[in-house]
Amino acid sequence: MTSRLFSLIPCAGSGSRSGAPMPKQYQTVAGRPMLAYTLAAFDACSEFSQTLVVLAPDDHHFDARRFAGLRFAVERCGGASRQASVHNGLLALANFGARDDDWVLVHDAARPGITPELIRKLVAELRDDAVGGILALPVADTLKRVAPNVPDVPAPAGEGEMRVARTESRDGLWQAQTPQMFRLGMLREAIERARHDGHDLTDEASAIEWLGHSPKLVQGSLRNFKVTYPEDFAFAGAILAANA
Numbered sequence: 001m002t003s004r005l006f007s008l009i010p011c012a013g014s015g016s017r018s019g020a021p022m023p024k025q026y027q028t029v030a031g032r033p034m035l036a037y038t039l040a041a042f043d044a045c046s047e048f049s050q051t052l053v054v055l056a057p058d059d060h061h062f063d064a065r066r067f068a069g070l071r072f073a074v075e076r077c078g079g080a081s082r083q084a085s086v087h088n089g090l091l092a093l094a095n096f097g098a099r100d101d102d103w104v105l106v107h108d109a110a111r112p113g114i115t116p117e118l119i120r121k122l123v124a125e126l127r128d129d130a131v132g133g134i135l136a137l138p139v140a141d142t143l144k145r146v147a148p149n150v151p152d153v154p155a156p157a158g159e160g161e162m163r164v165a166r167t168e169s170r171d172g173l174w175q176a177q178t179p180q181m182f183r184l185g186m187l188r189e190a191i192e193r194a195r196h197d198g199h200d201l202t203d204e205a206s207a208i209e210w211l212g213h214s215p216k217l218v219q220g221s222l223r224n225f226k227v228t229y230p231e232d233f234a235f236a237g238a239i240l241a242a243n244a
Contacts (some may be wrong), residue, residue, distance in 0.1 A: 038112060054088065102183070114224050
């Protein structure tokens with residue numbers, strides 16, 4: 001039986017670093033809620049059997065009317081962490097007919113720059129892969145390691161100050177993006193194994209690595225960046241408006 005495609009959008013975070021008065025996924029960017037761009041990108045990919053949005057049980061901001069006309073379902077099964085929300089979402093996908101050998105693409109709601117073309121590129125690269133993989137970009141910037149106490153600083157740094165301890169090599173380093181695409185059963189097992197070992201991992205690839213596998217890297221795009229800080233909203237708005 002041919003493996004099907006499902007998408008999972010964990011949407012239970014509070015977005016505290018964004019400085020927004022509500023969870024950032026509902027903030028208006030270039031005239032639309034940020035979440036709407038993600039839902040529209042997956043809606044445009046008719047090959048997906050279902051897109052599932054995972055909300056926090058007490059989410060009072062979500063309004064389905066703001067996403068009218070887009071294909072998706074909602075489950076209020078979000079957990080205390082991203083890892084918990086994804087795990088609960090994987091379990092919930094069984095209610096929509098998803099099997100362990102089906103593919104699931106997990107995408108951050110705070111990456112509104114995702115496009116149908118990027119989604120299809122990832123699927124095409126990984127459809128026959130034994131493990132799965134992620135969108136990612138090679139690290140271009142110089143990386144600095146920060147340490148709380150640096151020997152050659154004559155006086156204690158002021159509160160909140162950070163100083164460079166050393167420069168890290170960026171050779172072979174890639175910055176992870178989403179979607180991250182894996183077999184549903186393998187990903188669920190990986191998350192359960194990591195949780196059993198006491199690890200709360202920040203992305204799905206980390207969990208797959210925990211099982212001893214090596215996810216494939218597929219070149220992503222700068223426009224698919226994660227909105228995290230207050231100034232990111234204007235940047236995302238400029239990108240989305242330019243491509244409207």
